Amino acid sequence: MADNDVNQKQSGLRLIGIGPGTVGSMTTEAISAAKSADFRRYEAYTALWPDEELSQLEQLVGPIERVMRPEIENPEEILGLAKNHVVAVLIVGDPLQATTHVDLQLQANENGIECEVIHGISITNLVTGAIGLSNYKFGRQTTLTYPYSGWIATSPLEVIAVNRGMGLHTLALLDLDPTGAGTGEQRPMQPVDAVESLNAMANKLVESVEDMPVESPFERLRVESVVKICSEISSLNVVLCSDMGTKNQSIVATTVDALANEQGGRLNCLVFPASTSDVEEKALLRWLKEE
Numbered sequence: 001m002a003d004n005d006v007n008q009k010q011s012g013l014r015l016i017g018i019g020p021g022t023v024g025s026m027t028t029e030a031i032s033a034a035k036s037a038d039f040r041r042y043e044a045y046t047a048l049w050p051d052e053e054l055s056q057l058e059q060l061v062g063p064i065e066r067v068m069r070p071e072i073e074n075p076e077e078i079l080g081l082a083k084n085h086v087v088a089v090l091i092v093g094d095p096l097q098a099t100t101h102v103d104l105q106l107q108a109n110e111n112g113i114e115c116e117v118i119h120g121i122s123i124t125n126l127v128t129g130a131i132g133l134s135n136y137k138f139g140r141q142t143t144l145t146y147p148y149s150g151w152i153a154t155s156p157l158e159v160i161a162v163n164r165g166m167g168l169h170t171l172a173l174l175d176l177d178p179t180g181a182g183t184g185e186q187r188p189m190q191p192v193d194a195v196e197s198l199n200a201m202a203n204k205l206v207e208s209v210e211d212m213p214v215e216s217p218f219e220r221l222r223v224e225s226v227v228k229i230c231s232e233i234s235s236l237n238v239v240l241c242s243d244m245g246t247k248n249q250s251i252v253a254t255t256v257d258a259l260a261n262e263q264g265g266r267l268n269c270l271v272f273p274a275s276t277s278d279v280e281e282k283a284l285l286r287w288l289k290e291e
Contacts, residue, residue, distance in 0.1 A: 013078070013108045014088040015095035017120020020245030021049050021267075023057050030118045035061040037088035039081055045069045045177065046100060047092035047123075048186065048267060050246065057090075064090065075104055082113045094122035123269060127171060127241050131251055131271060132283025139168030144189065144197045144270070146178045154208070157201040158226060160272050165225030170272040188267050191240055195260040202233045239271040239287060240264060253287035 014033050019025030034040055034057075042054065044066045049057075058064045071077060072089075081087045095101050095117050108115040128135045142159040145152075156172060163170045174189035189197070205226055212226070213219045229236065234257040242250040242265030252262055259270075273284065 010086070011082060011084050012086055012114035012116065013082040013104075014086065014116045014118065015101055015105060016088050016090050016118045017094040017122070018049070018057070018090050018092060019121040020093060020123060020126060021243065022053050022246055023060065025121055025245050026057075027118070027120065030120060031061060033116070033118050034088050034090060036086065037062075038085035039087045040064045040090060041067045041071070041078060041087065042090045043067055043072055043092070043101075045072070045186070046098050048176065048188070049092055050266060053246075069100075072100055072104060075107060078104075079108060079111055079113060082108065083111075091120070093124075094120050097122050097124060121245060123173070123244060124171060126244050127269060127271060128169075130244060130249075131239050131241065131287065133169050133271065133273060133280050134277070137167070137169055137274070137280075139163030139166060139170055139274075141171045141173070143173045143175060144194050145175045146189065146193070146197065147200065148179075152197070152200045152204055154201045154205050157198060157205060157229065158222065161225035161229040162222050164229065164272065164274045165221050167275045169274050172270040172272065174268050174270065176267075191262040191264045191268060192260045194268070194270060195256060198233060198256055202230045206230050237273055239273065239284070240268060241271060242266070242268045244269070251287045252289060253284050254289070 014037060016030050016033055018030060040062060042064045045068045054064070078087055078089065089104070091101060096105070105115050105117070124141065125135070128138060140159050140163060142156040144156050160170045160172065174194055176186045176188050178187055179185050209223060209226055212223050214223055234255070236256045238254060238256055238259055240252045240254065240259060240262055242248070248265055250265055254262065276284065
């Protein structure tokens with residue numbers, strides 16, 4: 001889309017992917033679209049940019065207001081403005097990776113508001129190539145969550161287990177908010193938190209695995225995979241990816257047990273490799289720490 005086409009819009013919503021964490025990772029189209037908007041809202045609960053990079057972006061495109069989960073999931077103010085103005089919602093990574101933003105797009109359409117999407121670099125396509133695993137061999141993605149009010153979700157570990165049972169790698173994003181409210185009290189999960197979450201899930205699954213159905217081939221695969229992963233959770237291979245796409249990017253191949261000793265970065269995610277080809281195995285060796 002040409003800059004002139006972007007700048008001539010009189011009203012509507014723009015979902016702009018701003019990439020993983022630097023102004024330099026944004027496309028020229030994204031910068032132009034953000035600069036020419038009447039209002040700019042930075043969605044700050046599904047992912048975060050470094051404060052200094054956000055300040056640099058604000059100097060480049062104009063004032064930016066931070067919004068959280070309530071403003072995005074109940075977007076009356078945003079959609080109200082978009083009826084007569086151009087409103088840009090700046091989204092870390094790619095705009096349509098989260099169903100939250102797809103829902104915002106659908107609500108705009110339902111209200112007769114034109115919604116443009118400007119795509120950006122996403123963690124989901126950045127990590128796989130960066131660590132050297134084949135993108136074709138990744139299964140379902142998941143998110144490791146904090147325990148909320150003492151309750152721990154086991155589905156993330158089940159996803160990892162089933163993927164491994166099918167020979168597929170898993171990308172696991174890490175939770176940002178211990179409260180689950182998405183209102184600003186964010187504390188991005190660190191490696192030690194992730195280990196605690198994984199162990200809690202494994203302990204809970206061990207207690208409940210006997211109650212899992214085993215009627216279909218998939219259900220049997222699920223149970224077998226869960227039993228296996230729970231028995232070897234500490235020795236499970238994992239790749240810690242920190243601050244990807246920024247100057248502080250770091251990649252470390254380790255085990256779940258040793259992961260607790262890793263410092264990590266501002267934002268972290270994990271990759272759980274399954275069966276690897278010779279090329280993938282060689283690629284992963286680059287990230288092993290020297291003893």
